[in-house]
Amino acid sequence: MRARASSPTSAAAARLLTxxxxxxxxxxxxxxxxxxxxxxxLIQRQPAGDAIVLIAQGAFGSSFAWQSTLLRAAPLMLTALCVALPAQVGLIVIGGEGALALGGLAAAVLPQLLPAATPWFVATPLMAVAGMLVGGAWIGAVGALRQWRGVNETISSLLMSYIAIAVFKFLVEGPLRDPASLNKPSTPALPDAFSIGSLPGLEVHWGLFWGALACVAAWVFVRHSTRGFAMRVTGGNARAARLVGLPVNALALTACVLGGAAAGLAGMFEVAAVQGSANASLLAGYGYAGILVAFAARQNPLAIVVCALMIGGIEASGSLLQRRLDLPDATTLVLQGLLFANLLAWEALGGRLAAWRVKLQAAAQAEVNAALEQTHA
Known part of the structure; x- marks a missing residue:
């Protein structure tokens, strides 16, 4: 009787810990x-407790703080997917900033190629498609170099990001520059009809909704689809995936294209909802911050939503620290850097935690089997 009473409880505890x-x-x-x-x-003789409280207040302490946080979290969700999706097949891609820049530039240029009478419900989706195609092609090239030429994807994605930013600056300051933009070179401003408005009741654009939706869709794809399962098998052991006949190269290319498309979509929203044109303000570091978000979320698309809010809140609190404690606005960058370093350090526990997880699963199954045997007896 004692085994029957304790087995479900201990099995449930093991599942919870797992x-x-x-x-x-x-x-x-x-x-x-x-x-x-x-x-x-404390080394700088600053009140550490007050600073941490101010960061929390600047991120989530008021409706204005929440809107600032959400505004920054919107592109971070999409640029984090640029890291998280290739990670499913075992690739570490960190070139989201370049895909965002070129995707935003494509979205800014497309309206100039459309007829003047094009309605917004046609032009806006086309802008999104243009941004996604360009971003997907750029990161897809990283995957192709890795799978067919053996080029390290981490290095190539970073170098290609630098190239993308250089191309962006050249085009914005040169052939695509609006003559009316004097002190701040930019492409011609988007027509007002093509601008993306705010969510009802919020001063946050629709990119937040689509970013969260993209994270949910990515989670469903990765966890509950045959192709997503194949990607995870490939990420676990590419050699074993090839032995069982999985198209490893095609899966890797698909993951990179989807990740790049997400970053390109982030660029489109920054142009159509925030900047109004492609200019240097588009290079705000969202692609690099997306790396931190993806690592904090451990490449889980659903967890990216929560982690994007956290990192977006940290970025939003910089001005409050500057006003209240006279700290540089870059103090929040130090906090983000420390978080990234700690994430990498604690990642070393991954192997041991995986072993513990296997033991807990085995213990839970043993408890269930014992309970079944007692029941049948």
């Missing part, structure tokens, strides 16, 4: 980051 283990490195990294950030401030 589900919680993947979050341990991220939570430990956050705690370590706060401790190191406090030490960093």
């Amino acid at each position: 589900g919680a283990l993947p979050a341990v490195p991220t939570l430990a990294a956050i705690v370590g980051t706060l401790l190191l950030f406090s030490l960093f401030l």
